[in-house]
Amino acid sequence: MxxxxxxxxxxxxxxxxxxxxxxxxxxxxxxxxxxxxxxxxxxxxxxxxxxxxxxxxxxxxxxxxxRHRLLWLYFENKTNLYKAPLKVLHVAPETVFFNLFKKQKNIDYHPGDIYNNLYPKGTVYLDILNHNLPDNSFDVIICNHVFQYIEEDKKAMQNIYKLMKPGGWGIMQVPINTQSTITHEDSSITDPLEREKIFGLKEHVRYYSYDYADKLRDAGFTVKVDDYTAAFSAEDNYKYGFWEGDAVYYCTK
Ligand SMILES: [Zn+2]
Structure with a gap:
């Protein structure tokens, strides 16, 4: 954002x-x-x-x-994203993935965001906190770098869980503070400069840490924290421009 x-x-x-x-x-x-x-x-x-x-x-x-390059290979090598007929919800669609998903014949693609006009053309208005989409609608939900902007992140996670079909999966990445073990959140911090200093960006309302996976589990997901960069040599980590240790939060229902 x-x-x-x-x-x-x-x-x-x-x-x-x-x-x-x-x-x-x-x-x-x-x-x-x-x-x-x-x-x-x-x-x-x-x-x-x-x-x-x-x-x-x-x-x-x-x-x-x-993160995009890592997830691109993760999608290819560790998921059925390019193989099975799938209905995919993509919240806050990253352009690089948007272009890929649009082209995939097996994907019934639904990009959406509350600021849809700022995303690639074809992105529809979607407020993940207040929508009327039916439960159990999507095989796959991609929602990267969204929750750190939302005060009601619990509700957002729960809503995404409801939208996912049983047997479905999703990727929900957020920035992780590796210098801590627990999420830092303080609703009294509202000054943009203070937020930037403490949470990383002016628009962020918290800085997640390693307890992020538990928050997803509390919403109902089964979560695999997959350090996929470890599957590559140091040379390949550099060649693909990964962030070594950047874990993938693979969520299933
Ligand atoms: Zn490129």
Whole structure:
């Protein structure tokens, strides 16, 4: 959602400015050391990204970040996403996945968000806290980097659980504070700058930690915390531009 704020601030200039920047980055990082699994492009490294300008992060072709590339391979290798006929709900749809899911013939794709106009065209309005979709509707639900923005995260998780078909699965990633063991949440912190300092971004209302999986379990899910980066060598972790130790929260019902 940070990127959506950024897009809002630039208005109609954003797509043009972004295209020019990506073109420049593709030239700057031309090479064949790293490989983006999402768009199959190679570079000498991925471009820096984020407030800390972390290295080897953003693909200059498809704009995937570490987490997108990891999940892309996870979907391919560990799930039935590309194999079975599936009805998929995608909350706050990441463009890189949106483009993939739209193309997959086996996927009946439903992208939605409360700020749907800021997402790829075809994303419908969806307030996950207040909707009229029937229970047990979706085989797969992808809801990445959403709960840290929502005060009523418990309700959001419960609603997503209700929407999932029995036997279904979902991926629900959030930023995890590896310096702690429990989620830091304090509703009295409302100042945006204070939130940024404590929770990571101005719009965040908490900073989850390793107890995040228990919160998903409390909502009803069976949760597998899968350190999928461990399945790759250190060389491949670098080649794909992963964040080593970035666990996948694979939730089933
Ligand atoms: Zn890419």
């Amino acid at each position: 940070l990127s959506t704020k950024f897009k809002e601030s630039l208005g109609p200039l954003f797509p043009v400015a972004n295209k020019i920047k990506l073109f420049y980055l593709r030239l700057k990082y031309k090479g064949d050391i790293v490989l983006c699994p999402c768009c199959k492009s190679t570079f000498k490294e991925f471009a820096p990204f984020g407030g800390d300008r972390r290295r080897n992060s953003r693909c200059p072709k498809c704009e995937s970040l570490e």
